[in-house]
Every structure is written in C-alpha cells, then in structure tokens.
Amino acid sequence: MRKKISKLLMKSLNTEPEYKEKSNTEEITLKKQDISSDYEQNLATFKTIFSVPLNTDVKVREFIIRSLNRRAFIFFVSTMVDLEHIKESIMEKLLGNEEPSAKIEDIVSYPMAKTATNIGEITEFISGGVTVLFVEGDSQCYLYETTKTHGRSIEKSDNEVIVKGAKEAFNEKVVDNIALIRKKIKNENLIVESKIITKRSRNDVFLVYEKDLVNDELLQTIKDKLSSLDTDKILDLSILEQYLEERPRSLFPTLLYTERPDRAASFIEEGHIILLMSNSPSCLILPATFWTMFHSPEDHYLRTPYGNFIRILRFLALFVAVFTSPLYIAITNFHVGMIPPDLLMAIAGTRERVPFPSIVEVLMMEIAFELIREAGLRVPSPIGPTIGIVGALILGQAAVQANIISPIVIIVIALSGLSSFIIPDGSLNFAIRITRFLFIFSAGFIGIYGVMALLMAGLFYLTSLKSFGTPYFAPMTPHSFSSKDLIIRHVPMKERFRPGYLKPKDIVKQRKG
Structure with a gap:
C-alpha cells in the first residue's frame, strides 16, 4: 500500500510530460553496425533504410564486374548527384576493365574517394549526394564525391549595397x-x-x-x-x-x-x-560588438576623409532616428519654455485644429511609416518602390488636409524614418526602430526626464551584453588594445594592431620598419 502511495506521489510531483522516442528503434540499432561482406544483405539493408522503390529519386544500379567476376551495385540519390560523372568515371571504368588482378581503387581513378564500413555513416554520405559502390565479398564500401546541387550563381549583394568595392555575395552553395x-x-x-x-x-x-x-x-x-x-x-x-x-x-x-x-x-x-x-x-x-554592426564595409574602401564623413553622418543619423520623435513629444507636452516664441507660435498654429495630443499623432504616423516600409518590401519588386512613395505622399497629404496630423509631425517622422535607413546592419536597424517606440512612450510619460532615464538604463543594459565573452562596446569599454577603429578611423598605414579583446595569437598587423 505504501509503495502505491509513493508511486502516485512521484507521478503527481513529476509535472514534465514524458515523451517517448517514436522512431524505428531497429533502424537506429542497425545504423550503429558495420556492413556485411554478404552482397544480398547489404543490398536489402540499404533498400530498407531508403525505402526503395517508394523513394523515386533514390537509385540502385546492379551490375557485374566481369574482369573480377564479382557482383556490385551503386547507390545514390539522383537529384543530388552528377549523373554524367557517375556514368563516365565509375560505371564505364568498372565495366570496361580487363585486368583481373586490379583493385577497385586502381580501376576507378576518381579524384575524391574513400572507404567506409559503418552503416549510419554511409547513410549520411548517400543523403549528402555521395555515390556508394558495394562490391561482393568486400567488407567495406567505396565512396565517391559526385554531389551536384543546383542553385544561384554568384551575384551582387542585395542587402549590403556599396558604391566602391567588391560586388560579390554569398549564395546557397x-x-x-x-x-x-x-x-x-x-x-x-x-x-x-x-x-x-x-x-x-x-x-x-x-x-x-x-x-x-x-x-x-x-x-x-x-x-x-x-x-x-x-x-x-x-x-x-x-x-x-x-x-x-x-x-x-x-x-x-x-x-x-x-x-x-x-x-x-x-x-x-x-x-x-x-x-x-x-x-x-x-x-x-x-x-x-556594437561597432562591427555600426560599420559598413565601404568605410574602408573609401579614402579616409570620405569614410570618416560617412561614419559621422551615420552616427548623427543614429541619434536622429532614435530621439527626434521623442524629443518633439517631450518639448511640446512638458518643456514648452525650451522652444523660441516664434517657433512655438508656428507649432501651435499648425496644431490648432488637430484633435489628438502629439503622442497620438506621432504614434499614428510612426505605425503608418512602418506599414509602408514593410509593404514596399513584401510586394513584388517592380511595384514595391511605387507603393512606398505613393503611399507616403497620399497618406501624409490626406492626413494633413483632414486635420488629423499637423504638418510638422510629417517632417519629424520623415526625418526619423529616413535616418533609420542609414543603419547598415539589418538586425541593428530593427533594434533602433523598436527602441524608438520605447523612447516615444517614455517621452509621453514624463518628458525629457523619461527619455534620459530610459537612455541611462539602456546604456547600462548594453554594457552588460556579451558575445562569447566579448563585451558589447569593446574596445571602448572596457578599454582594450586595438587600432581604435570606432567612430573615426585612421589611415590604413596607422592601423597596426588587431582587436585586443579577441586575444589573437598575433596582435600586430603591420610592424614598424
């Protein structure tokens, strides 16, 4: 009775669901074994594993090597291999051989070949596009790298566009x-x-x-x-x-x-x-680090003055993208005394008939801008830019004429949105766009004090981030030895050191003299 009660208690305490392995345990055990020297057994084993003939693209070709008087078969996935290579470099060599004492390695002079015995390992090779040769009486099989997968050719980069420098981009191969x-x-x-x-x-x-x-x-x-x-x-x-x-x-x-x-x-x-x-x-x-995402590959292709000008512009754009909308809300709602009287009268005149507070105006236009941006990306490319331009013009003009939005808010949102496009890294761009909304809410809550409080909390948070042990703002903080390539970069001749935070085996790029 006590045992039953204890079992019931253990089941009630164990809140995690039990998941049982539903895979074929016999097949898992089989893959841990080595192949046999028996021809029929090997053929049956791999036909079972790859569900032949149910799998229409998995091919088995049986034949006899007449010079050796031995049966053989090749096994491959036809959609992942170069069939011409299999025919010319493997099949024709084996069928045309006339020397009875020759070894398989000597008959098939394929440049990339090795042997294997484990069934699971051989299965992985076949799935990856490798052609496998089994010969009667051999306790090992022969692997030939015949992989041929179709994909894009090497093209220009779509997301990291630069004017000066290499244009090649990675593809799916x-x-x-x-x-x-x-x-x-x-x-x-x-x-x-x-x-x-x-x-x-x-x-x-x-x-x-x-x-x-x-x-x-x-x-x-x-x-x-x-x-x-x-x-x-x-x-x-x-x-x-x-x-x-x-x-x-x-x-x-x-x-x-x-x-x-x-x-x-x-x-x-x-x-x-x-x-x-x-x-x-x-x-x-x-x-x-933050600096690697903030930099663009074009910074080093341009001459130093030009590259530094772009970097300073990008750094200013970062602050404009984050703080323009929050500062407008904070000043118009809480710190009106900071605005010159003439500008204050102009702003008050444009907002006279607008029924919403400034935070609602800004949020409405920020969301509309994000919708237009995403719509331009998702629709087919010929009409994507058209949707962005026409949508922004029509929406902004109609909102102003309907007295829903004041004209100055259109300027603020346009400036903020355009500045966010200058951030080169896609993930960092998303972070800046989302962070802008957090600053908008903080500015609408307690004005500039809220903006500064969130800024300080954000800086504390960013300094706590690490990437595989590397501080997020390294080498600025904590300070470490480097070429000081942060906001302003030196001429290439002065960049003598690799980043110290990586602790490379050779920290010196260029040695004096």
Whole structure:
C-alpha cells in the first residue's frame, strides 16, 4: 500500500510530460553496425533504410564486374548527384576493365574517394549526394564525391549595397562560399572545419578561421556551444544565430550576419571565426560588438576623409532616428519654455485644429511609416518602390488636409524614418526602430526626464551584453588594445594592431620598419 502511495506521489510531483522516442528503434540499432561482406544483405539493408522503390529519386544500379567476376551495385540519390560523372568515371571504368588482378581503387581513378564500413555513416554520405559502390565479398564500401546541387550563381549583394568595392555575395552553395573566402585569403593557415549540429536533419556547420591567429579558448567555447545544441533541425544560419546568442530575447543583436565574402575575410584576418551552412547565402561572424554592426564595409574602401564623413553622418543619423520623435513629444507636452516664441507660435498654429495630443499623432504616423516600409518590401519588386512613395505622399497629404496630423509631425517622422535607413546592419536597424517606440512612450510619460532615464538604463543594459565573452562596446569599454577603429578611423598605414579583446595569437598587423 505504501509503495502505491509513493508511486502516485512521484507521478503527481513529476509535472514534465514524458515523451517517448517514436522512431524505428531497429533502424537506429542497425545504423550503429558495420556492413556485411554478404552482397544480398547489404543490398536489402540499404533498400530498407531508403525505402526503395517508394523513394523515386533514390537509385540502385546492379551490375557485374566481369574482369573480377564479382557482383556490385551503386547507390545514390539522383537529384543530388552528377549523373554524367557517375556514368563516365565509375560505371564505364568498372565495366570496361580487363585486368583481373586490379583493385577497385586502381580501376576507378576518381579524384575524391574513400572507404567506409559503418552503416549510419554511409547513410549520411548517400543523403549528402555521395555515390556508394558495394562490391561482393568486400567488407567495406567505396565512396565517391559526385554531389551536384543546383542553385544561384554568384551575384551582387542585395542587402549590403556599396558604391566602391567588391560586388560579390554569398549564395546557397556552401562550396562556392568557401571558395570565395579562399580566393581572398590565400593562406595555408586558413582552416575550414565541419561539424554536424542536428540529430535528424544532419545539418553541417563549417567553422572558418586562421589557426595562427584565432584564440584557442574562444574557438573551443564556440565548438562546445555547437556541440551542446539539442535539436532535430537547423536549416539556416538565421535560426542557428538564435540558438547561439547568450540572450536570444534581447532587442540588440550580439552576432554579426553578413552576405559579403570580402567582409567575412577581413574579420577572419583579425582573428574572428565565421560560420557557414549549406542553403544559407550568408555567414555569421563571432564574436561581434556594437561597432562591427555600426560599420559598413565601404568605410574602408573609401579614402579616409570620405569614410570618416560617412561614419559621422551615420552616427548623427543614429541619434536622429532614435530621439527626434521623442524629443518633439517631450518639448511640446512638458518643456514648452525650451522652444523660441516664434517657433512655438508656428507649432501651435499648425496644431490648432488637430484633435489628438502629439503622442497620438506621432504614434499614428510612426505605425503608418512602418506599414509602408514593410509593404514596399513584401510586394513584388517592380511595384514595391511605387507603393512606398505613393503611399507616403497620399497618406501624409490626406492626413494633413483632414486635420488629423499637423504638418510638422510629417517632417519629424520623415526625418526619423529616413535616418533609420542609414543603419547598415539589418538586425541593428530593427533594434533602433523598436527602441524608438520605447523612447516615444517614455517621452509621453514624463518628458525629457523619461527619455534620459530610459537612455541611462539602456546604456547600462548594453554594457552588460556579451558575445562569447566579448563585451558589447569593446574596445571602448572596457578599454582594450586595438587600432581604435570606432567612430573615426585612421589611415590604413596607422592601423597596426588587431582587436585586443579577441586575444589573437598575433596582435600586430603591420610592424614598424
């Protein structure tokens, strides 16, 4: 009786639901085994695993190697391989061979080949586009890299547009992306390391770094984080980014997402680590700071005075985008004495017939501006810009004529919205746009005091953020050794050091003399 009561108590205390593995346990056990030397057994095993003939794109080709007098079969996924290569480099070589003593490795002189014995490992290779050859009597199979997947060619960057500099962008083929980086960094120390991060989909992540620069502790931290992921599928780097972030619910991003190989290569040369994935036309740069997201790749392509002018303009645009609307609300509602009398009379005259308080006006136009922005992005590209321009003109003019919105609010919102477009990083751009709404509410609550209180709280919060142990505002705070490439950059000859917060093995870029 006591045992029954204790069991009932344990069940009531255990609030977590029990999920049982519904996968085929026999197949899981089978994948841990090695292949057999029995031809029929191997054929039946892989037909069962890949559901042949139910799977129409999985092909099995049986034949006899007459020179060896042995049966064989090849197994591949037809939609992921180069059929011409299979025919010319594998099938014709095996069927046309006339030397009875030759080995398989000598008959098929394929440039990328290796052997395997584990059933689970072989299954992963077949799913990835590798052609597998089984020969009767052999306790191992032969793997041939025949992968051929279709995708976009190398095109211009759509999201990180620059006037001066390289125009190439990553595409969905990870082989092309690695080649673009190797084309820019011709160094034997450049390492491309692969790691499987998901259980069911078997998605690969490629870590790219320079072994003579990268900090070993940072590299191990990233590897441990990737190994700790417990999920069935991560199909894109955008999803992986959310798994890797220390604070995934934070407004401000802590990982840098870029689709430009030149930008990725420049970060690798400083000691960063980048992550690549198949089907992702971009890369993740680890670790990242606020300054890396604030900078644009064009800053270094332009001459120093021009690049610094753009940076100062961008820095001013950041403050305009965040504070223009809140300051208008704060001054018109709480601090009227700060406005010159002539300007105050002009503002009062435009708002004479408007029935709403200024915070309602600003919120209505901010939401309308965000709607127009998103509508312009989502509709087909030929009419997207037209919708944005026509929508803004018609909506603004109609609202002013209907005495719902005052003309000065249109100017404030337009200035604030245009300034937000200058922020180069997409994630940081979203953070600034959302933060603007928080400042609007704080200004409507207690004016400039509310704006300053939220600003101080926000700065405290941002300084607490870290990206794989790197402070968000490094190297400004905490101060660390670097080339001081923050708001103003030096001429290239003066940028002699790599970022000290990365603790690279070689911190000096250029040595004197």
